[in-house]
Amino acid sequence: xxxxxxxxxxxxxxxxxxxxxxxxxxxxxxxxxxxxxxxxxxxxxxxxxxxxxxxxxxxxxxxxxxxxxxxxxxxxxxxxxxxxxxxxxxxxxxxxxxxxxxxxxxxxxxxxxxxxxxxxxxxxxxxxxxxxxxxxxxxxxxxxxxxxxxxxxxxxxxxxxxxxxxxxxxxxxxxxxxxxxxxxxxxxxxxxxxxxxxxxxxxxxxxxxxxxxxxxxxxxxxxxxxxxxxxxxxxxxxxxxxxxxxxxxxxxxxxxxxxxxxxxxxxxxxxxxxxxxxxxxxxxxxxxxxxxxxxxxxxxxxxxxxxxxxxxxxxxxxxxxxxxxxxxxxxxxxxxxxxxxxxxxxxxxxxxxxxxxxxxxxxxxxxxxxxxxxxxxxxxxx
Numbered sequence: 001x002x003x004x005x006x007x008x009x010x011x012x013x014x015x016x017x018x019x020x021x022x023x024x025x026x027x028x029x030x031x032x033x034x035x036x037x038x039x040x041x042x043x044x045x046x047x048x049x050x051x052x053x054x055x056x057x058x059x060x061x062x063x064x065x066x067x068x069x070x071x072x073x074x075x076x077x078x079x080x081x082x083x084x085x086x087x088x089x090x091x092x093x094x095x096x097x098x099x100x101x102x103x104x105x106x107x108x109x110x111x112x113x114x115x116x117x118x119x120x121x122x123x124x125x126x127x128x129x130x131x132x133x134x135x136x137x138x139x140x141x142x143x144x145x146x147x148x149x150x151x152x153x154x155x156x157x158x159x160x161x162x163x164x165x166x167x168x169x170x171x172x173x174x175x176x177x178x179x180x181x182x183x184x185x186x187x188x189x190x191x192x193x194x195x196x197x198x199x200x201x202x203x204x205x206x207x208x209x210x211x212x213x214x215x216x217x218x219x220x221x222x223x224x225x226x227x228x229x230x231x232x233x234x235x236x237x238x239x240x241x242x243x244x245x246x247x248x249x250x251x252x253x254x255x256x257x258x259x260x261x262x263x264x265x266x267x268x269x270x271x272x273x274x275x276x277x278x279x280x281x282x283x284x285x286x287x288x289x290x291x292x293x294x295x296x297x298x299x300x301x302x303x304x305x306x307x308x309x310x311x312x313x314x315x316x317x318x319x320x321x322x323x324x325x326x327x328x329x330x331x332x333x334x335x336x337x338x339x340x341x342x343x344x345x346x347x348x349x350x351x352x353x354x355x356x357x358x359x360x361x362x363x364x365x366x367x368x369x370x371x372x373x374x375x376x377x378x379x380x381x382x
Contacts, residue, residue, distance in 0.1 A: 052249025156297030
């Protein structure tokens with residue numbers, strides 16, 4: 001049997017850490033109770049949920065009472081944006097975001113726009129970075145929320161969130177950051193960042209899919225967007241997903257213990273991959289190379305090719321495309337478009353993201369395969 005492809009798509013999703021699976025199993029079998037029930041099964045489940053809440057809070061540097069559990073990053077983003085908007089309906093007239101946000105922020109902003117809330121989409125520079133000065137100029141008396149992602153999922157650029165929050169909160173504006181890609185990869189401390197709300201997605205840090213969290217700074221006004229019973233301080237009704245919450249808590253604990261070590265190790269692997277490709281392939285561009293980036297993320301453009309073609313031929317490496325082919329056209333991602341990337345490079349952009357279980361041998365194998373594939377494709381008509 002041939003070996004599995006080298007998995008270089010950790011930004012899309014991570015495998016569940018075996019220690020996370022081990023922690024979850026008792027809550028799938030023996031400890032099955034509803035956390036709202038008063039009997040022993042319910043109390044055991046409630047204790048597990050609250051321990052997980054403390055573990056997530058420990059990773060983010062906040063109090064456990066400031067953590068709400070959700071179904072993932074998308075729900076957390078929606079609760080943050082619409083929850084604050086509903087609480088401040090009288091003054092909720094203007095939101096500031098960026099042109100490189102994940103759809104889980106872009107789409108809620110577009111929905112707000114349709115409902116009459118004005119939205120400013122800030123431009124970014126060629127490295128995908130928002131200028132704090134442009135944010136400051138965009139703020140108005142009616143601005144109630146700034147939502148800028150902590151780190152970009154495609155190119156890895158880390159935004160100056162602490163500076164953004166300092167400016168916005170100084171003007172009485174609440175600040176949310178989607179930290180789905182940064183939590184667990186780099187240190188993320190909500191007080192150092194100065195944000196009021198922060199999104200966590202479990203499946204980006206070795207927990208299962210379908211669980212996440214929202215940090216809500218004490219005193220931040222948020223109304224529920226789902227209706228039901230009173231779980232999660234009444235802001236996220238529905239019986240808690242105990243096994244996956246336990247998994248998220250365990251993943252958060254592991255991340256807190258390992259983040260410095262893993263950050264350094266994944267940066268070495270990323271740099272090795274980039275070095276191998278730059279040495280062997282002309283016309284190769286590393287996006288956002290000059291910016292502060294996630295240590296595990298490499299967005300690489302192969303001039304003169306299309307990403308879909310590269311990845312379809314690259315059978316022994318799993319990665320993501322920065323552009324998608326549709327019939328006779330190629331649609332470049334909105335992130336690369338906002339960065340002003342040349343179309344000849346953007347069309348051939350692939351994202352490679354390493355993680356906890358990536359080895360140096362896998363990087364060497366992947367690099368050799370990518371080089372071989374790109375050289376072969378450049379030798380063919382296309």
